[in-house]
């Protein structure tokens with residue numbers, strides 16, 4: 001199958017975006033599948049190419065906070081503090097949108113998700129394109145996110161126009177998505193509440209809500225703005241409306257069935273004869289009986305593990321194993337994002 005060109009030609013990639021085409025590009029988290037966010041036809045192609053349901057809104061990427069002026073109706077204090085601390089970087093803020101943002105981008109929601117990615121080529125592309133870029137992860141819907149240009153080429157290479165190759169993604173898990181309450185839009189799970197009289201007081205007392213754990217940790221966010229709320233739901237059934245429509249229970253999935261174990265109990269013994277792969281956070285005590293083993297971090301470093309996570313799942317998935325057993329991660333820092341991805345990948 002013919003695959004699109006892969007390279008580092010930023011002006012070519014920018015021209016493709018301006019002409020309504022699709023460019024996959026490296027960010028520090030995962031590769032994104034980008035389209036001009038202000039061009040509904042181009043955005044529609046993103047949904048089609050990914051096989052993504054239209055109820056799942058996209059993140060809009062810009063090169064500077066100034067570029068958000070026409071897109072975001074309100075930028076509350078806590079959002080500004082977080083942007084000042086973490087942008088460019090793996091934090092996505094959900095804020096009230098203006099009419100400039102097409103409904104297709106936000107799946108009809110009154111909010112838009114925005115971020116400035118921390119990757120030199122992505123920033124060059126966004127500056128050269130001179131348009132905001134709507135970009136989901138550049139994988140087929142529900143499958144493993146891409147952290148290398150060749151991952152994108154494998155899944156989408158025959159359906160898009162260019163792949164901007166920025167090498168392996170440094171962070172390796174997607175951005176943290178945080179809804180920051182404002183006067184205009186209450187927290188997603190509180191939208192049905194009756195309007196109160198002192199709207200400013202309400203806005204200040206409501207906590208931002210974590211919609212997806214990711215590259216910026218909860219600990220880092222809380223150090224800047226104080227306590228945030230975890231969503232009232234953990235998993236939503238496939239297709240069910242959720243606070244963040246993309247948080248479906250099954251996602252990031254390899255073809256091989258994946259089961260999660262505590263580190264100490266990861267053992268292949270339960271099914272004699274089966275070819276089982278082990279996805280281990282740190283070097284396991286024993287690898288006996290496993291047909292393949294991926295160790296994410298020899299030193300037990302969550303950052304290193306995150307950077308390698310999706311690529312390692314892909315490598316195991318390519319071996320035609322009967323099952324993958326994955327160790328859960330310590331439930332802190334990036335471990336939360338990794339456990340979240342594991343739970344959604346499991347079946």
Ligand code: TXA
Pocket residue numbers: 027029030031032033056057058059090092094106109111112113117135136137138173174175176177211212243244245246247
């Ligand atoms: O790191 C990332 O965030 C990558 C890179 C390419 O930037 N992008 C990414 O996009 O992961 P995607 O489409 O795979 O995930 C976007 C997430 C989904 O869970 C979606 O539901 C949520 O952001 N989201 C987008 N707009 C939203 C909104 N207005 N309200 C609530 N959640 C929103």
Ligand code: MG
Pocket residue numbers: 136137145
């Ligand atoms: Mg995704």
